[in-house]
Amino acid sequence: MSEPVTIRCRENGPYLVLGVVSILDHLGKPFTPPPGKDTIALCRCGHSKGRPFCDGSHRTCGFQAAEHAPG
Numbered sequence: 001m002s003e004p005v006t007i008r009c010r011e012n013g014p015y016l017v018l019g020v021v022s023i024l025d026h027l028g029k030p031f032t033p034p035p036g037k038d039t040i041a042l043c044r045c046g047h048s049k050g051r052p053f054c055d056g057s058h059r060t061c062g063f064q065a066a067e068h069a070p071g
């Protein structure tokens with residue numbers, strides 16, 4: 001059985017997807033992840049020019065998110 005996929009919130013940054021996944025658009029067509037990356041980073045600041053993937057724009061747009069899981 002394969003490892004479960006983990007999604008990790010980066011402080012003031014993207015969601016890191018750890019594991020093998022397919023990212024599909026609303027029509028079910030797959031996105032091609034950026035080449036040369038072992039981990040998929042999904043934009044959550046809304047400023048990436050390559051959405052749904054993070055392009056590093058969160059560093060310059062003032063995005064802040066540092067949620068902590070309860071417990």
Ligand code: FES
Binds near residue numbers: 045053054057
């Ligand atoms: S989270 Fe990185 S560009 Fe949006």
